[in-house]
Amino acid sequence: MTLHLPPAICFRVTRSCNARCGFCLAPPTGDHQPAEALMQRIDWLLSHGVKTLHFCGGEPTIHPALPQLLAHAHARGAKTKLTTNAITIADALLPLLRATGTQVKVSLHGDREHHNSIVGVDAFDHTTGNLSRLIAAGVPTSVQTTVIAGGTWVVEWMIAFCLERRVRRLSILPFIPRGNGFERQDEFGLRQSQRRELHELVTAKRRALSNRLDIRWLDFTARPVHVVEPGGDVVLEGATGTNDKVLCRIPAPLA
Numbered sequence: 001m002t003l004h005l006p007p008a009i010c011f012r013v014t015r016s017c018n019a020r021c022g023f024c025l026a027p028p029t030g031d032h033q034p035a036e037a038l039m040q041r042i043d044w045l046l047s048h049g050v051k052t053l054h055f056c057g058g059e060p061t062i063h064p065a066l067p068q069l070l071a072h073a074h075a076r077g078a079k080t081k082l083t084t085n086a087i088t089i090a091d092a093l094l095p096l097l098r099a100t101g102t103q104v105k106v107s108l109h110g111d112r113e114h115h116n117s118i119v120g121v122d123a124f125d126h127t128t129g130n131l132s133r134l135i136a137a138g139v140p141t142s143v144q145t146t147v148i149a150g151g152t153w154v155v156e157w158m159i160a161f162c163l164e165r166r167v168r169r170l171s172i173l174p175f176i177p178r179g180n181g182f183e184r185q186d187e188f189g190l191r192q193s194q195r196r197e198l199h200e201l202v203t204a205k206r207r208a209l210s211n212r213l214d215i216r217w218l219d220f221t222a223r224p225v226h227v228v229e230p231g232g233d234v235v236l237e238g239a240t241g242t243n244d245k246v247l248c249r250i251p252a253p254l255a
Contacts, residue, residue, distance in 0.1 A: 003248055005234070008052035008079075009045060010227040013038065013060035013069065019085050020120030023146055023181040023188055025220070028058055031230040035065035039072050041232055041250045052079040058230075059085055067096050074100040083107065083144070086130040087123050094137040104141045105171070106131045108161075110154040118148065128165075135166065142169035144218065148188040149175070152198055159205060162213055169214040172202045176220055178240050 015031035017024075042053065053073050060066050061084050073080050080102040097104060108131070109115045112124040134141040145158045155172060162170045174195055177185035190198065199217060206215040221239040228234055232250040237243075 003048065003234075005045065005048050005050055006226050007050060008054060008081075009050050010054045010056050010225060011042070011045070012057055012228060012230050013055050013066060014058040014063045015230050016062060017057060017059040017085075018062055018087050018121070019059065019123060021085075021180065022118050022120065022184050023148060023175055023179075025176070025179045025181070026056075026058065026227075027179045031058075032063065033230045035068050037232075037252075038065060038069055038230075040253050041228060042069065042073055042078070043076070044250045045228065046073075046076050046078055050078070052081065054081040054083065056083045059087070061086075061088055061090070061093070067093055070096055070100050070102060081105070085119065085123065086127045086134070087121070088126070089130040089133060094133065094139065097134070097139045098137055102139070104134055104139055105144050106134070106141060107146070108143050108158070109145050109147075110151065110157055114151070114154065118146075131167075132165065141167065142171065143167050144171040144173055146173045146175060147190075147198060149190055149194065152194070152201065155198070155201055155205065159209065159213060159215070167213075169216065171216045171218040172198070173218045173220070174198055176239050178220075178237075182240065 012026065015026065015029040017028040060082060070080055080100055082102050083105045086106045106127065108127055109118055115124045116122050131141065143162055145154060147154055158170055175181060175188050175190055177189060181188060202215060202217045209215060224236045224238050226234065227237050234247045234250065236245045236247055
């Protein structure tokens, strides 16, 4: 069977993480591959038509080879993106992100109390501080926010935060029962009416603030997403783990 990959693909650098988000789509398993294996998979993807690599996790910034992977992908002509909780951003990573034109998306989910509660660690000050460092370093940086049941207020709070910090784009993710979220859907899940009201709010805010803040509705239930796991599996991920389909495993290089 011929494998057709999209031009952009999510590349999980690691399944280790320094947070414990209750809604995590890809819970930590500890899978942490060496740089050589990850670079070989990048080469394979680019040879199969992929143009943009979206580095994710787990938490990609805790893998010591992330700078090497970004530089390698950039040298091969790929565009690069990075999604991070921004708890830890090494000084050496900032100029590399800027030099490679990597678009960074920082996960922030509300004020200090709310954010720390749902990510499971005391992270708010680290995340917001590193967000400011990214912007100051000239790295193209946006914010993404997951909204859970009872958390619609977060939209207004995040809009005010982004405007104050001069963040140009905010993506709103409605909670989906995947990964850790599958076990906590009774607590975090949005009823259909809540989901519809949230979407209407985001749409209204997008129109009202179009000249000041690019607000986007990012719904992972809309269509499956191609993801490369740290072990090399290429997976078509659906809204829940039961809908996932393993398309292939990237072959290891010949000895």
